[in-house]
Each structure stands twice: as C-alpha cells, then as structure tokens.
Amino acid sequence: MISESQLTTVLQQRFDYPSFRPGQLEVISAIMNGQSTLAVLPTGAGKTLLYQLPAYLMNGSVVIVSPLLSLMQDQVSRLRSNGEKSVIMLSSLQSVEQRRMALVRLQHYRFIFASPEVLAQPNVISALEHTRLSLFVVDEAHCVSQWGPDFRPHYLMLKNLLRQLQLPTILMLTATATKQVQQDILVKLGLDEQPVKKVVRSVNRENIFMAVKKSLNSADKRQQLLELVTQLVGPGVIYFSSRKQATQISQWLQEQTGLSVAAYHAGIDQTTRYKIQHQFMQNELQIICATSAFGMGIDKDDIRYVIHYHLCANLENYVQEIGRAGRDGRQSIAILLYSAGDEQIPRRLNQLTIPSQQVVEDFVAGQIKVEQLGDIGELLNFYVMAGWNAEQINQGFILRKQQENEQLMAMLQYINSNDCRRNLVLTYFDEVKIEHDQNCCDGKETKWSASSLGLQRTLSSDKQMQAASFDWHERLEQLFFGKS
CATH class of the missing domain: 3.40.50.300 (P-loop containing nucleotide triphosphate hydrolases)
Structure with missing residues (x-):
C-alpha cells in the first residue's frame, strides 16, 4: 500500500503542486487501494488529477468516459502539452484506418478517452477486453442520471460494459450530485450492492x-x-x-x-x-x-x-x-x-426532448422509422432493442418530465x-x-x-x-x- 508521503512526492515531482486540494488525497488513496470511488467535488477542485496521478503508479491503461468531444480534446491537449505521449482519443473524428490502428495499439496507451457511444461499438469492446485496465473513469458522472433517460442512452449501457470488462476499479467524477443522484449513479452503473467509497465535499464556495x-x-x-x-x-x-x-x-x-x-x-x-x-x-x-x-x-x-x-x-x-x-x-x-x-425557454426545451405517447406507440408498432425522428428515434430504438414496450417507455418519459419540472421549480425558488x-x-x-x-x-x-x-x-x-x-x-x- 502506497503511503501519503509517497503520493505527495509524486504530486510534487510530476505535477509540480505543493500539496493536495481538499478531497484529492482521500480519493487517490482509495483508488490505489483498488476501491471503486464516487467523488463529488466542487468545480475547481482538481478532478483530473484524481485519475492522472494514479495512472503513473498503476500497471495498465486508464479509460476515461466523457460526454463532450470538446472536453476530451481539451484534456488530451493538456496531457500532450505536459509531455504525455501515450494518450489517445477514440472519436468520430478518426478515419476508419486511424480507428483500426488505434485499437490494434490500444494496450500501449496510458490514457484512453472515449464517449459512451464509441464504447458501445463491438470492435472497441473487443480491444478493451484485450487491454490491461487499471482504472475506468466516468467523468461528469451525473450524466449517467441526468442524460441517460433523455439524450444519451449509451450511458445506460456502461453497466453491461463494466461487467464484460470484469469490473475494474471505477472512479466516478462530478461537481454536483444530490444524495438521490449519487445513488442513481451507482444503480445505473451496477455498483449499488458493492462497497463504493464516497468522497463528497460541499458545493459551497464562500468567496x-x-x-x-x-x-x-x-x-x-x-x-x-x-x-x-x-x-x-x-x-x-x-x-x-x-x-x-x-x-x-x-x-x-x-x-x-x-x-x-x-x-x-x-x-x-x-x-x-x-x-x-x-x-x-x-x-x-x-x-x-x-x-x-x-x-x-x-x-x-x-x-x-x-x-x-x-x-x-x-x-x-x-x-x-x-x-x-x-x-x-x-x-x-x-x-x-x-x-x-x-422559465419558458428551459420548459420548452424539456418538452422538445420528450416525444408524445402516440409517437412512442407508433414507433414501437413499426409505423415510424428511426431516421424520421432523428435523435429521438435513436433513443426510442435503444429502448425497443432493450425489450421495453410502449407503456414502459412512456412511463419513463413521464417520470423524467416530472423530475425536470421539479428541478425548474427549485431554480425559480432560488430566484424569488x-x-x-x-x-x-x-x-x-x-x-x-x-x-x-x-x-x-x-x-x-x-x-x-x-x-x-x-x-x-x-x-x-x-x-x-x-x-x-x-x-x-x-x-x-x-x-x-x-x-x-
């Protein structure tokens, strides 16, 4: 087991920071102990260090799941500017040949960035199964709860992927999550019955x-x-x-x-x-x-x-x-x-993301094709392929709409x-x-x-x-x- 003084030495020598910020040492120590961890640390708490530092002490690759292409590009650029060469981003920007070569060499990369959609592809899953993984990071982990039912169904597939990869040590990172969202993250990743370390710091920024x-x-x-x-x-x-x-x-x-x-x-x-x-x-x-x-x-x-x-x-x-x-x-x-x-702007946006009950029923009955509905079609197709019927899908959308209305009301309460x-x-x-x-x-x-x-x-x-x-x-x- 690595000591606090050893971790501090790595922090100072490799990252040039004098000391850990609140919460960082606790999270990194848990990861080095092989314990899956949910870290809820406020914006500016230095969450990228939580997987970057362990990556240099563990024997294997670190997979980072991220919701935004721009976020991944920024993180990859920062690592490369700091002299890290063994980093790759699997994305739609790659050509077929670039993707093929990246997957052939996947085990040689220390950091592997990818979206949940890319990680659902069979050839990527196969390459990961043949790669020694030391850590699996779900960045912006609240997306598992917030975005899964609405826009990003592939976040819900991470649970099966983690099982296929034989549940490596998992780090879930987010800046904000209520207790309900924290539990939802664990459930949707299949970790609710496992011992998971929770490191939660206040959202309060007094300054x-x-x-x-x-x-x-x-x-x-x-x-x-x-x-x-x-x-x-x-x-x-x-x-x-x-x-x-x-x-x-x-x-x-x-x-x-x-x-x-x-x-x-x-x-x-x-x-x-x-x-x-x-x-x-x-x-x-x-x-x-x-x-x-x-x-x-x-x-x-x-x-x-x-x-x-x-x-x-x-x-x-x-x-x-x-x-x-x-x-x-x-x-x-x-x-x-x-x-x-x-408040009508977010209210209208919320309504646009949820199809009507009739559209759902027609889609499930095969009367509407995926391409006719764009992103909504992809979402509905995901649920149909997962074995959901029209009633189950509609109930899920109704529940999500209620949650969004409650969240908007809390925002208005803050204002008034x-x-x-x-x-x-x-x-x-x-x-x-x-x-x-x-x-x-x-x-x-x-x-x-x-x-x-x-x-x-x-x-x-x-x-x-x-x-x-x-x-x-x-x-x-x-x-x-x-x-x-």
Whole structure:
C-alpha cells in the first residue's frame, strides 16, 4: 500500500503542486487501494488529477468516459502539452484506418478517452477486453442520471460494459450530485450492492457572492448587463441558452464598452474556439459570451464574475457553472439576470426532448422509422432493442418530465427567494445551512455593489488586461499566423 508521503512526492515531482486540494488525497488513496470511488467535488477542485496521478503508479491503461468531444480534446491537449505521449482519443473524428490502428495499439496507451457511444461499438469492446485496465473513469458522472433517460442512452449501457470488462476499479467524477443522484449513479452503473467509497465535499464556495437581478423586459435586461460589465473587474463569463444571442450580445458589448469580448459556442468552428479559449486563458480577452459548451475542463483561476443571461434548467447546472468563478479563492460574484417568463425557454426545451405517447406507440408498432425522428428515434430504438414496450417507455418519459419540472421549480425558488440564497442551494444538495453574513448573497435585504465587494473596475485593472490596447481579431492573426 502506497503511503501519503509517497503520493505527495509524486504530486510534487510530476505535477509540480505543493500539496493536495481538499478531497484529492482521500480519493487517490482509495483508488490505489483498488476501491471503486464516487467523488463529488466542487468545480475547481482538481478532478483530473484524481485519475492522472494514479495512472503513473498503476500497471495498465486508464479509460476515461466523457460526454463532450470538446472536453476530451481539451484534456488530451493538456496531457500532450505536459509531455504525455501515450494518450489517445477514440472519436468520430478518426478515419476508419486511424480507428483500426488505434485499437490494434490500444494496450500501449496510458490514457484512453472515449464517449459512451464509441464504447458501445463491438470492435472497441473487443480491444478493451484485450487491454490491461487499471482504472475506468466516468467523468461528469451525473450524466449517467441526468442524460441517460433523455439524450444519451449509451450511458445506460456502461453497466453491461463494466461487467464484460470484469469490473475494474471505477472512479466516478462530478461537481454536483444530490444524495438521490449519487445513488442513481451507482444503480445505473451496477455498483449499488458493492462497497463504493464516497468522497463528497460541499458545493459551497464562500468567496462567490450570489445575486439575482430582475428586469422588466429584454431591453431592460440588456441595459443591466451593460452596467454590470462596465462596473465589474474581469475576466468574466456570461452564459446564454442561445448561440445567436451569445454572438449578437458579444458584438454589442464590444461596441458599447470597448472591452475585448468574444462569443464561444458549438456553432463556431473548432479552430476559432481554440483560439478564443487560448486568448481568454492569457487574459487577452476580458469577457466570454458562451453557451454551456464553455467551461468544462477550463482551468482558469482568476475569473471574477459569472453572469447568467438566461435561466438554467436546474440548480445542478447553475452551481457547476458559477463555480468557474474565483478558483483562486479571491472575492468573486455570480449574478443571474431574470425577466418574468424566462422559465419558458428551459420548459420548452424539456418538452422538445420528450416525444408524445402516440409517437412512442407508433414507433414501437413499426409505423415510424428511426431516421424520421432523428435523435429521438435513436433513443426510442435503444429502448425497443432493450425489450421495453410502449407503456414502459412512456412511463419513463413521464417520470423524467416530472423530475425536470421539479428541478425548474427549485431554480425559480432560488430566484424569488428573499432569504439566504446560499442556504437554499445547500439545502437542495442535502447540506447543513450556514449563518448568513454580508458577503454571502443579496438575500435578507443585503445591499451590494461592485465597489462594496472589491470588484470595481478601475483604470489600473483595465491596463492589466493585455487585450485592452488592440483588437483581439488582430491579435489572433499575430498569434497563430505570425502576422504583424
């Protein structure tokens, strides 16, 4: 059994960190003991280290299941930039020949990244069965519970895959999970009857002030946003539900303020997204207007504010996204802008993901083909192939719709509360309430301003941002194409 001092030595020598962050040592020790572990650690807790460090001490490959292609690409790029060559990503971006060669050499890779859909393919499963696995990582493990019934049925197939692989040590990672979701993760991965180590840390980030600003209409909301970004010191991230609005408002903010602002979402090509991310990391962009695609795997310590222009569908997503502020421990702020009726956006999105009972019945009866329904067709086909009848499928969708409505109501309760917002969040995640103070939130009639929180923009703070003196498009040309 490896000692704490030995693990600390590896941490310092290979990763150049002086000490472990809260929760890291406990998780890594359990993994090195061969114990499957569920780690619920807040955003910024350093979850990638939990599998990277053991990978250098174990004899075998580490498989990392991830929900997003962009997240996998970011993690692979970071490992390679740190000198790690034995890393591969199995994805749809590979050609047939590239995939074949990767699977032939799979046992030679230390890190293997893949989506649950890729891991369901027979040739990939066969290659994994012939690979010595030391650890199987389910990143963003709440997706097993949240996404499985809706968009990603292949998450539900991981249970069978793990059995085929003879249940290697399993690490489940997430930033937010209620007790119910924690149990759901274990059940759906087939681990509910096994001894699993749980390492759960509070979602509370004391240095993030939590506030809600209500507006009369969309024009009023825009004006409030403009006032906030001109008052608050950056860097900052503004989240949108709409790609179109993220792009439009980023351009508008740059025109109105002279700040360096860029949009980031899946509608922008991969190369440009990488450039924008690089500039933001280097403080050459002051504000990112993003969809939820931005943030996973982004390790930037000095984000001072996160503003939500649109409503999150649930507190899990909201807490995870605001947790990207203030990772350096300094004062930061999370602000949610709300206009009456904003909840209709997530409500409509929820309804769009669930087919009607008649569509389900017609599909099961063979009257509708998979390709006629797109992603919904793939989902329904998954359940049919698993032996579900129309009534069972419809009951599953009804239950999920109820859960989504309850989550949305909890989000609205957070917005409309006159009490301590932090305690409302802690209660939601089954945690103990704390005593309210003036640096907590805008509940209990607490008055706040950028100045009172020490987040006021000043001339000196602007000068520290490298991008203030030139257009960021021009800087990108200089950076990547050598133009002066």
